[in-house]
Amino acid sequence: MARLILFNKPYGVLSQFTDAAGQGAGDGPRATLSDHIAVPGVYPAGRLDRDSEGLLLLTDDGRLQARIADPRFKAPKTYLVQVEGTVTDAALDQLRRGLRLKDGMTLPAEAKAIDPPQLWPRDPPVRFRKTVPDAWIALTLREGRNRQVRRMTAAVGLPTLRLVRWRIGDWTxxxxxxxxxxxVAVPTH
Structure with a gap:
């Protein structure tokens, strides 16, 4: 029977079990999945950057791993994104239509402004600036390019301050x- 693990990856943790580079820039060894999960034979289905938080799925089933991570299967992934600036309808419309990034056009995304979500405090906290507003967006993508959410929000003038993946497919x-x-139980479809 295949195993499927839902993990809430903290900020600063690598999405791998070992740190091949050995350590960060002068800050000693970096935290990895092995600091949190002692289950043999499971591997991440996809990645989250070290400076992103949230849902990471791990499995011991290669077909399931591909179904979750491979963009061809277009599993929707929802991110809660704290951005610097004021969210406008024009910015949301650009995200919804798709954007041209250096590596080509993105697929259209679901994007909406949301109230600040009830999340755990981040360690270290996001830098607060009295003179610069911030806001939250819920962004759902069906592709997974490198640092895509950060690049998309920056392209519409809203740099990402905090990024939390909340949902992958049916898992939250x-x-x-x-x-x-x-x-959790592995789906049988």
Whole structure:
């Protein structure tokens, strides 16, 4: 029976079990999945950047891993994104239509302004600036390019301050604190 683990990856943790580079820039060894998950034989289905937080799925089933991570299967991924600036309808429309980035056009995304979500505090906290407003966007993508959410928000004039992946397909972070994980039933479709 295949295993599927939902993990709430904290900020600063690499999406791998070992740190091939050895350490960060002068800050000693970097945190990895092995600091949180002691389950043999599972591997991440996709990645989250070290400076992103949230849902990471791990499995021991190669076909399931591909179905989750491969953009051809277009599993929707929803991100809660704190951005610098004021979210405008024009910016949201650009995200919804798709944007031209250096590596080509993005697929249209679902994008909406949201109230600040009830999340755990980030460590370290996002820098607060009294003179610069910030806002939150819920952004759902069906592709997964390198640092895509950050590049998309920057392209519409809203640099990302905090990025939390909340949902992948039918799986969400509901009830998972940072660094926690739980095993779930594997879908049979």
């Amino acid at each position: 972070l509901d009830g998972l604190a940072p660094g926690d994980w739980r095993e």
